[in-house]
Amino acid sequence: MGQAVGDVLGLAAGVAVSPLPIVAIILILATPQGRLNGLLFALGWVLGLTALGAIMLAIGGTAGASTHEQPATWVGALKLALGALLALFGARQWRRRPKDSSQAHLPTWMAAIDRFTPVKIWGLGLLLSGANLKNAPLTIAAGASISSSGLPLPQQIGTLAIFVAIASLGVLAPLAVYVIMGERAKSILTDWRDWAARHNVAVLAVLFFVLGLKLLGDGISILTS
Structure with missing residues (x-):
């Protein structure tokens, strides 16, 4: 199980470093029902990652992700495709990054986040984890x-739980600071929000490219072994 955890540790860290979701939860925590909305967002986030990971475990179990204790060929091909996709997105993001980080713009929907209903807040967490251009490929990988580790199902579920926990640290950290510090957390969270907003594109570009190369390497290793 230790090797399986090690294999997904970098992927989990890549999901955790997600500037837009971090900005989103900080804005949510500033709403009148900040604590409730923050918890709903975090719940949606965790559920999105868990559901996507569980689907892959189910697919891997029925499609024979592991053969003779080695990853199946289709697992290598999948990682190769996901790696190429992420690397291309990374190069595209890097070309589009603003020359001056102070000119970075957040999505327009963030301006209306204080008017989101609890259901929309929950759905936003679900969307930003399970349907995100970076997080979805990393969670699938x-x-x-x-599923290709050859572990018994209970240990696979345990490894997935560890992945989700680590991948959720970026979202859970602002929530924890808010719950523990209350009003005193405002200045800290504002600094985090401003940094994430300014460097969102550059951070995503680097993460896309580096993690894409990692998956490319993993895919090539599986296909040539």
């Missing part, structure tokens, strides 16, 4: 790695 993690699920494929776990």
Whole structure:
């Protein structure tokens, strides 16, 4: 199980470093029902990652992700495709990054986040984790790695739980600071929000590219072994 956890640790860290979701939860915590809305967002986030990872475990179990204790060929092909996709997105993001980080713009929907209903807040967490251009490929790759590890199902589920926990640290950290510090957390969270907003594109570009190269390497290794 230790090796399986090690295989997905970098992928989990890549999901955790998600500037837009971090900005989103900080804005949510500033709403009148900040604590409730923050918890709903975090719940949606965790559920999105868990559901996507569980789907991959189910697919891997029925499609034979592991053969003779080695990842199946289709797992290598999947990682190769996901790696190429992420690397291309990374190069595209890097070309589009603003020359001056102070000119970075957040999505327009963030301006209306204080008017979101609790259901929309929950759905936003679900969307930003399970349907995100960076997080979804990384979670799919993690699920494929776990399902091809040859571990018994209970240990696969445990490894997925560890992946989700680590991948959720970026979202859970602002929530924890808010719950523990209350009003005193405002200045800290504002600094985090401003930094994430300014460097969102550059951070995503680097993460896309580096993690894409990692998956490319993993895919090539599986296909040539």
